Amino acid sequence: MSEVGVGTVAAGVSKAKADHVVIAGFDGGTGASPQSSIKHAGTPWELGLAETQQTLVLNRLRSRIRVQVDGQMKTGRDVVIGALLGADEFGFATAPLVVEGCIMMRKCHLNTCPVGVATQDPVLRRRFTGQPEHVVNYFFFVAEEVREIMALLGIRKFDDLVGRVDLLDMRAGIDHWKAKGLDFSRVFFQPAVPASEPRRHTEIQDHGLAKALDHKLIEQAKPALEKGQKVQIEATIINVNRTCGTMLSGEVARRYGHAGLPDDTIQVKLTGTAGQSFGAFLAKGVTLELTGEGNDYVGKGLSGGRIIIKPSADFRGSTPENIIVGNTVMYGSIAGEAFLAGVGGERFCVRNSGGTAVVEGVGDHGCEYMTGGTVVVLGMTGRNFAAGMSGGIAYVLDEDGSFKHRCNLAQVALEKVMPASRHAVGEPLHRGIADEAQLKDLITRHGEYTGSQTAKEILANWDVYREKFVKIYPHEYKRALTEIAAAQKEAA
Secondary structure (H helix, E strand, C coil): CCCCCHHHHHHHHHHCCCCEEEEECCCCCCCCCCHHHCCCCCCCHHHHHHHHHHHHHHCCCHHHCEEEEECCCCCHHHHHHHHHCCCCEEECCHHHHHHHCCCCCCCHHHCCCCCCCCCCCHHHHCCCCCCHHHHHHHHHHHHHHHHHHHHHHCCCCHHHHCCCHHHCCCHHHHHCHHHCCCCCCCCCCCCCCCCCCCCCCCCCCCCCHHHCHHHHHHHHCHHHHHHCCCEEEEEEECCCCCCCCHHHHHHHHHHHHHHCCCCCCEEEEEEEECCCCCCCCCECCEEEEEEEECCCCCCCCCEEEEEEEECCCCCCCCHHHCECCCCCCCCCCCEEEEEECCECCCCCCCCCEEEEEEECCCCCCCCCCCEEEEEEECCCCCCCECCCCCEEEEEEECCCCCHHHCECCCCEEEEECCCHHHCCCCCCCHHHCCHHHHHHHHHHHHHHHHCCHHHHHHHHCHHHHHCCEEEEEEHHHHHHHHHHHHHHHHHC
8 A cells, every 4th residue: 555655665575575566546446445445545656656666766676576556547648657657567446347337336245236246146147248358448448548648758668668757747737726836856756876777677586496495395205295105304494484385285286286195194393483474375295393483374375284383392481372473374275274372463364265273362353254164262362353254163262251342243143162962953064063072173183283281271171161162153154054954954
């Protein structure tokens, strides 16, 4: 989002070898945005883009990163102004949607789009009349206008347009009585750097993948990859070792597909502090056991593997009071499991669609937009838990009864965890297993894998603690399970 200081952020991520940065203006937002979110959420993209371009050029970083700009881009003129201010790429959202038939009713989240663009309702979907050719045709017109303006400016190639802020002229606007006194000198400022210094993206970065820890893991895992033999690997890990396990998972997937290998075929025991995206897209058959702590994005896109993170043996604190992994853990996971002996950060299990996780506390927005999978939280949660959650189940230990004030109840209901003996025959069950049996099994395994004292205490006083667990049950998921159970009963 375009804000004062966005140039410094862009310079930082560029130094960290980002390939792409997006400057989004405050006036963007499609029909999916609520009315309250489409104004005054930042600065115009023109200001953010100008600052980004100037900062990157001044620091001689512009050549290594592509800059995209978006926010109510509609015409060729918008594209040209964006290019002159330093953008390589341009994001269009609202205009193509309107071309397809969107009338901006802002009902996308309600499943009631009157023109059938953003709805699963079969009656409303029949009203959709848009064609891909409509969007193609629209962009032909945009490109034609860009070429016309380039011809007026005497510019032959689009690349030559990028960063040419000297071609922008505001005199007509400044002379106008409404705009009198406006000073655009900071927006149009050109850093004093040699002409040889690029003002657009020109180079391909070396991301240092040749030094990745995974190369060593792949080498040691060859018996498993080639013959399916079990292997155990031990190694240390430091903060610069990002996406640990991902290249190894790629090798597993290349040979065995999503089915992967049998459980625990490749066991990797690591010690230290993992860099970002530890265990991202981890394939089935790979187990990463980390003694230490993780960073942001642990288990991103988890695809069947198992992640275990526990504190070192000399740790003397209480795991439900200490953070062990960062933000956005298990983002978009589809399968597999994670056992984390400590607290996770914000947006835990966002967009989880099939992964299983046990953690001892989470920050704000836990299980946001979750569509499947199982989450167990053995401790406190932050605010707005389960916002937009439409599937899967979460179990939260609510010792003081305050969880209902931190949970977003728009799409979910809070239920007690009933004893397995009280489940009626034919009652719809998550994964076909009674809540108590499922919850107890996950906590038991959590204790076995991580040595968690919290898990041991809960299991030792199970009848007392079971009463304190709250089941977060999405309305839509409950309805779907009920309909499936009814259909199966009818078929039988």
